[in-house]
Amino acid sequence: MNETPSDNIIQRMRARLWPNGLPRDDRGRMRLVVNNLILHIHPAKVSMRAMRWTYTWGLGGLAAMLLVLLGSTGILLEINYTPSAPQAYLNILELRSNVWFGELIRNVHHWSANLLVVVTVLHLLRVFFTGAYRPPRETNWLIGVGMLLLVLGGNFTGYLLPWDQLAFWAITVGTSVLTYVPLIGDALGRLLLGGPEVSGATLLNFYSLHISFIPLAIFGLMSFHFWRIRKDGGLTNPRGVDETEKVKLERVTTIPHLVRRELVYALVWLAAILVWAMLVPAPLEGIANPDLSPNPAKAPWYFLGLQELLLHFHPLVGAIIIPAAFFIGLALLPFYDVAAENVGVYFRSHRGRSLTVLATGLSLVSTPLWVALDEFVLHWADWLPAWPSLVSNGLVPLAVVALGLILMDEWVKDSFKATVEERVLFLFTFLFVAIFILTIIGIFFRGPGMSLYWPWAMPVVSH
Ligand code: HEM
Numbered sequence: 001m002n003e004t005p006s007d008n009i010i011q012r013m014r015a016r017l018w019p020n021g022l023p024r025d026d027r028g029r030m031r032l033v034v035n036n037l038i039l040h041i042h043p044a045k046v047s048m049r050a051m052r053w054t055y056t057w058g059l060g061g062l063a064a065m066l067l068v069l070l071g072s073t074g075i076l077l078e079i080n081y082t083p084s085a086p087q088a089y090l091n092i093l094e095l096r097s098n099v100w101f102g103e104l105i106r107n108v109h110h111w112s113a114n115l116l117v118v119v120t121v122l123h124l125l126r127v128f129f130t131g132a133y134r135p136p137r138e139t140n141w142l143i144g145v146g147m148l149l150l151v152l153g154g155n156f157t158g159y160l161l162p163w164d165q166l167a168f169w170a171i172t173v174g175t176s177v178l179t180y181v182p183l184i185g186d187a188l189g190r191l192l193l194g195g196p197e198v199s200g201a202t203l204l205n206f207y208s209l210h211i212s213f214i215p216l217a218i219f220g221l222m223s224f225h226f227w228r229i230r231k232d233g234g235l236t237n238p239r240g241v242d243e244t245e246k247v248k249l250e251r252v253t254t255i256p257h258l259v260r261r262e263l264v265y266a267l268v269w270l271a272a273i274l275v276w277a278m279l280v281p282a283p284l285e286g287i288a289n290p291d292l293s294p295n296p297a298k299a300p301w302y303f304l305g306l307q308e309l310l311l312h313f314h315p316l317v318g319a320i321i322i323p324a325a326f327f328i329g330l331a332l333l334p335f336y337d338v339a340a341e342n343v344g345v346y347f348r349s350h351r352g353r354s355l356t357v358l359a360t361g362l363s364l365v366s367t368p369l370w371v372a373l374d375e376f377v378l379h380w381a382d383w384l385p386a387w388p389s390l391v392s393n394g395l396v397p398l399a400v401v402a403l404g405l406i407l408m409d410e411w412v413k414d415s416f417k418a419t420v421e422e423r424v425l426f427l428f429t430f431l432f433v434a435i436f437i438l439t440i441i442g443i444f445f446r447g448p449g450m451s452l453y454w455p456w457a458m459p460v461v462s463h
Pocket residue numbers: 056057058059060061063064067120123124127132133137140141142143144145147148151222225229234235236237
């Protein structure tokens with residue numbers, strides 16, 4: 001048979017790619033395919049130091065694994081689910097009693113989704129504390145912020161699907177915030193809820209978002225995220241504060257060094273999630289009843305920091321202005337903290353480390369103090385009765401808090417001679433810890449009527 005020019009090209013390519021010839025046995029071919037797949041995601045070589053366990057804590061990879069786990073268990077759950085009320089609730093009951101491994105699959109899906117929120121936030125913190133958002137990684141940081149919002153959106157839309165009391169009221173409280181969006185709030189609320197309040201139409205809307213748009217967008221962005229890591233030259237290179245530029249970059253091949261670690265890490269987490277899911281069932285209360293509101297009615301746990309803000313500020317300020325300012329500030333971080341030094345160094349420098357501890361300590365003390373003061377002492381609306389609530393209960397306390405932050409920043413700048421990057425580190429650490437404390441207060445210390453309350457004692461009556 002005559003060789004055509006294209007046969008010739010293929011043979012030359014083969015000889016270049018596989019100088020020892022293509023594997024002839026099935027195992028060899030399979031290994032080739034898998035290796036090829038891995039090298040589509042990872043570069044062929046990685047820096048030994050970037051692979052250090054104590055640098056990334058494997059958090060990005062864990063988030064990716066959880067997304068895959070959620071996708072696969074989600075598909076299985078969908079087989080036995082109808083997004084209509086009350087059928088959805090009956091389906092969940094049936095899943096628990098009549099479907100092989102139904103309850104286990106639901107538990108794995110539920111706990112993985114909650115874990116994903118925690119892991120995504122921790123991954124963001126690791127990137128933040130190592131300054132890994134700075135140029136050229138600003139695009140990846142922005143993609144990350146988008147993914148965080150989608151992860152929260154995925155959790156929130158999934159929360160309603162069991163159609164029990166917990167789901168119904170958490171979503172009712174969570175979506176009530178939308179009405180405070182200026183101008184378009186009402187329309188936005190109606191569009192999302194499919195009417196004026198949470199109903200069967202909301203269930204269908206949330207289901208559609210939960211199984212189509214949100215997973216597609218997350219997996220699309222995740223692919224982009226991974227591609228960008230490679231385009232940006234791999235991960236930032238971690239350095240201890242005492243190491244100098246002289247420390248050589250040691251690189252090893254991805255297969256088997258990185259892949260083996262990833263596999264062990266993923267298997268350990270998978271086993272832990274499975275055991276947890278076998279022991280701890282996902283919550284399910286009675287069927288949704290719009291006439292019977294629980295007391296207190298709380299949003300899903302990851303929005304309880306936001307709900308706590310609503311107790312202290314006018315809703316426009318607490319639910320819209322503060323969260324929007326925080327997320328815009330977070331997204332724009334790589335555009336005002338552009339220092340090329342100390343990228344890949346936890347907490348930037350020795351002084352940065354001390355400032356991080358200081359910011360954490362200050363926030364741990366001042367956030368609960370502010371909550372207690374505002375609950376029992378500061379009666380803004382009573383003190384400024386002639387002013388509209390937006391001003392007396394919103395802009396005035398906001399101005400007080402903003403002034404406190406500005407004064408703190410000035411103090412850090414003057415007393416510690418902190419650079420811009422260290423001041424950014426201080427401020428955001430303070431804010432992250434504040435959000436954490438507000439969330440803890442919302443979860444554990446708000447009782448009936450959303451009053452402050454010791455979970456182990458009787459509720460405290462407040463104004
Ligand atoms: C579901 C969400 C996410 C997944 C699956 C994911 C996945 C990953 C993976 C696997 C890595 C490399 C390994 C590592 O750093 O742990 C990485 C790096 C990175 N991620 Fe994410 N990520 C997610 C969310 C985020 C978020 C919320 C941010 C920030 C807002 C972010 C920003 C970055 C940046 C800037 C890098 C490069 C870090 C460096 O070069 O050191 N990611 N991500």
